[in-house]
Structure formats: C-alpha cells, structure tokens
Amino acid sequence: MQNFLVRETIVDLLLRIEQDSGFSHLLIDHEIKSRNIPPKDEALMTEIVYGTIQRKLTVDYYLKPFIHSAKKLQQWVRMLLRMSVYQMKFLDKVPDHAIIHEAVEIAKHRGHKGIASFVNGVLRSMQRRGVPDTAEIEDEAERLAIETSHPQWLVKRWIDMYGYEMTRDMCHANLERKPASIRIQPLKITRETAMDELQELGFELRKSHFSNQGILIDQGNILRTRLFEQGYVTIQDQSSMLVTEMLNAKPGMTVLDACSAPGGKVTHTAEKMQNEGLIAAYDLHAKKAKQIRKKAAELDLTIIDAKPGDARKLQEQHEKESFDRILVDAPCTGFGVIRGKPDIKYHKEKEDIDRLARIQLDILEHVAPLLKKDGRLIYSTCTVDRAENNEVAENFLARNPDFHVDPDFFEQLPAMIQDSPGCSEIGLQLFPQTFSTDGFFLTRIKRV
The missing domain is CATH 3.40.50.150 (Vaccinia Virus protein VP39)
Known part of the structure; x- marks a missing residue:
C-alpha cells in the first residue's frame, strides 16, 4: 500500500511542477515532510520525480507514436505515463510488469476503467514494440535536444555560442549526477577532522581543489549527521x-x-x-x-x-x-x-x-x-x-x-x-x- 501512495504522490508532484512552475527541489522536500514519506521510499521518489522531469522531452518523444489524441489527454494521465516510461526506460529497479500494474491501479483509482485500459494499452504497446530511435532525427540540434531533453531553442543558442561538441557535452552533463559538495565551518572544525569523522561513518570523500574548506561526497547522506545538524558543515557547490x-x-x-x-x-x-x-x-x-x-x-x-x-x-x-x-x-x-x-x-x-x-x-x-x-x-x-x-x-x-x-x-x-x-x-x-x-x-x- 505504501508503494502505491508514494507513486500517487509522485503524480501529484509532477502535476504541480508542470502546472504551477513550482521548483521541484522545494516541492519534493515539502511532500516528504508533510506526508511522512519513510526514508526507504525517499530516494526512489526523489529519483523518479527528478528523472521524469529531467528526461521529459525524451519521454514525450517515446510516447508520441502510442498516443493518437494527445491534446485530449488529461494532465494527470500524461504525468502517470511519463513517470512510468521513465522507470521502464531509464531505471532498472522495478520490472516493467510491476510498473505497468501500478500505473493501471493508479489510473483506476484516480479515473475510471476506460483510462486504466488506455494506460495499460499504451505501456504494453511500448513494451512490445519498443520506442522510436532518435538516430532517425536528421537535424543535429533537434536530435541533441530530444536525446538530452533540452528545449531546441536553447540547444541552438548554445551551439551558436560554443559549438556543437561543447553543447553536446554540456547537455549530457546536465543529465548526470554530480557529487554532493559541502563546506566546513573552519572556526569550529578542520577539514581533516570532518573528513575523518565522516569516513568513520562510511562516507566516501575527496578534498575539493576549489576551496580549502570544500569536501566532495561520493557516498553518504550528510543531512543525517551530527556535523550538519550542529553547523560544523553546510551544503554548497x-x-x-x-x-x-x-x-x-x-x-x-x-x-x-x-x-x-x-x-x-x-x-x-x-x-x-x-x-x-x-x-x-x-x-x-x-x-x-x-x-x-x-x-x-x-x-x-x-x-x-x-x-x-x-x-x-x-x-x-x-x-x-x-x-x-x-x-x-x-x-x-x-x-x-x-x-x-x-x-x-x-x-x-x-x-x-x-x-x-x-x-x-x-x-x-x-x-x-x-x-x-x-x-x-x-x-x-x-x-x-x-x-x-x-x-x-x-x-x-x-x-x-x-x-x-x-x-x-x-x-x-x-x-x-x-x-x-x-x-x-x-x-x-x-x-x-x-x-x-x-x-x-x-x-x-x-x-x-
């Protein structure tokens, strides 16, 4: 039941971000706290919301051949399909049949049998036939825009400024996770002492070359540590x-x-x-x-x-x-x-x-x-x-x-x-x- 509620929350979040131009990081944090999302579900929920937004244009390109009346599609149904396709194509944590089953159950709960049947049909057709190949897009700026889910006007602007290769690398980098970055409060602790304490907790760390106060975190959640809670470190890129x-x-x-x-x-x-x-x-x-x-x-x-x-x-x-x-x-x-x-x-x-x-x-x-x-x-x-x-x-x-x-x-x-x-x-x-x-x-x- 909890899994169902988490995915219902994801649909709600995607709707609010899409319709109200809300900032995803603020809305996710608010929902986690207000709905008491358990820690084990926090990471997956965050990953699905961010990932679905990050890959939105690519996912819509994948969906297009399977939706013949897109203009009539209710927004919540579109969000449900997007998050399901994102999970099917970009995540390995949940098998396709489970993703489709949960999407159909949400469609029944929020809509009616007809919508549930439509969602089931779209996702099973995609599972059977596969998604369209972006390599078929002839224009290189349009292809890069779809593949990396950036607006085409922005990709073209960056190509004009920096050339295709620099723009390609930038667009792909925007899809990757960067390491978390923190800064010590040097009047309270040294970088070495902070790193020693975090490494004892199992953190994987590196020193930043940008600041002698900076630490990069490759593994570990700084928010649940004494150092963060007591103001010995703060998060900063x-x-x-x-x-x-x-x-x-x-x-x-x-x-x-x-x-x-x-x-x-x-x-x-x-x-x-x-x-x-x-x-x-x-x-x-x-x-x-x-x-x-x-x-x-x-x-x-x-x-x-x-x-x-x-x-x-x-x-x-x-x-x-x-x-x-x-x-x-x-x-x-x-x-x-x-x-x-x-x-x-x-x-x-x-x-x-x-x-x-x-x-x-x-x-x-x-x-x-x-x-x-x-x-x-x-x-x-x-x-x-x-x-x-x-x-x-x-x-x-x-x-x-x-x-x-x-x-x-x-x-x-x-x-x-x-x-x-x-x-x-x-x-x-x-x-x-x-x-x-x-x-x-x-x-x-x-x-x-």
Whole structure:
C-alpha cells in the first residue's frame, strides 16, 4: 500500500511542477515532510520525480507514436505515463510488469476503467514494440535536444555560442549526477577532522581543489549527521565556493553582498573573514533575508547584517566608497544548475535572458559607486549564457572607465582551472562537464 501512495504522490508532484512552475527541489522536500514519506521510499521518489522531469522531452518523444489524441489527454494521465516510461526506460529497479500494474491501479483509482485500459494499452504497446530511435532525427540540434531533453531553442543558442561538441557535452552533463559538495565551518572544525569523522561513518570523500574548506561526497547522506545538524558543515557547490575564495575578503573588512540569498556565499565570506569585520547582506524579499540570518546563526557567525533591500537602491542605504569588497551574485536564468533543478530548462525563454541581462547590468551600475578605490568587486551568475555573463561585464566596463578586470584574478584561480576552456580576458565560465560542478560565471573587477 505504501508503494502505491508514494507513486500517487509522485503524480501529484509532477502535476504541480508542470502546472504551477513550482521548483521541484522545494516541492519534493515539502511532500516528504508533510506526508511522512519513510526514508526507504525517499530516494526512489526523489529519483523518479527528478528523472521524469529531467528526461521529459525524451519521454514525450517515446510516447508520441502510442498516443493518437494527445491534446485530449488529461494532465494527470500524461504525468502517470511519463513517470512510468521513465522507470521502464531509464531505471532498472522495478520490472516493467510491476510498473505497468501500478500505473493501471493508479489510473483506476484516480479515473475510471476506460483510462486504466488506455494506460495499460499504451505501456504494453511500448513494451512490445519498443520506442522510436532518435538516430532517425536528421537535424543535429533537434536530435541533441530530444536525446538530452533540452528545449531546441536553447540547444541552438548554445551551439551558436560554443559549438556543437561543447553543447553536446554540456547537455549530457546536465543529465548526470554530480557529487554532493559541502563546506566546513573552519572556526569550529578542520577539514581533516570532518573528513575523518565522516569516513568513520562510511562516507566516501575527496578534498575539493576549489576551496580549502570544500569536501566532495561520493557516498553518504550528510543531512543525517551530527556535523550538519550542529553547523560544523553546510551544503554548497564547489563553483559557489570559488566565488567567495576569489572575493578574497580579509578579517576586519567591510563587505557588501548585494544579492545574498540563500546565504551560502555570505556565510562563507564571514568564515574567510574569521568572523571579524562587517558584511551588509541584502535580498529583495524579507523572507529570504530572514533565511540568511537563520543560516548565519546555525553556523555561529555574527558579522552578517542581513536586511531586505533592492540591490538597485543601495545608494540610499550606504555612502559612496563604503566597501572594501562587493559581491554581486546576480539573479539569472540558472542554466548552470539544471542538473539540480531540471525544471529550469523548460520554464525559461529567450526574453527572460534579455530581461535578466538588463537587471544584472543595472545592479552593477548601482552598486559600483559603493566600492572603495582599490577595492574589488566580484560579478557572478549560475548560468552559462554569454548575454548574462561576458556581455554584461563588458558593457559595465565600457561605461565605467575607472573599473577594469583585476589581472591578479586569473593568477589566483586554482591551478587546475587556469587553462580551462571557459577562461577569457573578461572572466571565467565554468561548464558543468569540465569539473563536475554547477555551471558558473565569475569575474573580479578592480576600482582604480
């Protein structure tokens, strides 16, 4: 019975994510807690939801020959078919006959005998005849889009920017899992001590080369450990850690984090400052500013002053040339974090890129006067689109001659990154396939 309820929950989740453009990771977490999903079912439920979303366009391509009146298909039936096909074609944990049986039972429970018969017919026909071969798609961009379940407009855009091979590798990387990544709180524990404790619990670990606080987890659930519960470690991707490392904030400095939520970089910055100095942290929403304060408290960090505030109006809050360091981790399309938030790739359009690029440039223009002479500003995003990254930085520098890219930035990057394909004269573009991190852009700008 529990198995049936879990799969009913998966249908509900897929519906909400599809219809309400809800963020999958937040909805999954909410459902696990509110429905008291047992730990043994958590992993499978998460895998089916994420996997079905991640492979949505591929699954729809497989389903197309077997559904003759797709427009009339109720949304919940479509979600039920998608999750069933995903399991049949991409998972080995449950045999096909069991997947089909459970799908039919859900169809009976939510609909009627006719819908159950339809679901049974579609899935058994696919099982018998097999799925269409993507190799038959002649256009290479369309074929790559279907095979890796990325919108075709986005694949074509990336091909224009980076070429077919780079785009192919990026699309395939977006379907893979990356290792979990955590950061120690160095004022409470050393990396070696944390790794020793986790290895004793059976964790498989590696040191990160991006930050001397970073640890990669190949095996083990950090959420159920003393270290996480007591604020000795926090979850953060390596690329995000690199942003703070390159900000190079020192104890006693005054720092501005203009777009601070959810708080990973600002708490890392406070740790780098040894909890000495002041960090003014802002987010547009009061709820998110509260989230930053909560995260800082969990890590026993006291120098962060987190408030709600629009990054484009911070000159009303602070005098010009007030800060030694400024971090602008700008709002963006998020195309660099598709692996962890697969719904992003279906909910963005070309117009979103253009709109966000204007906002990003506007934020830079408004916060730059707050930087002291000889100060440093990091501009970063978690996307891979040049219009939001290189072009925004180039436009800002062209309009502000007393700012330029800090030449020391490239020399201070970790050695393994310095010759990576994403390095340019304007900054660093990390691709998800290069170091198995999130896709991220960052550059460091100096005021002269």
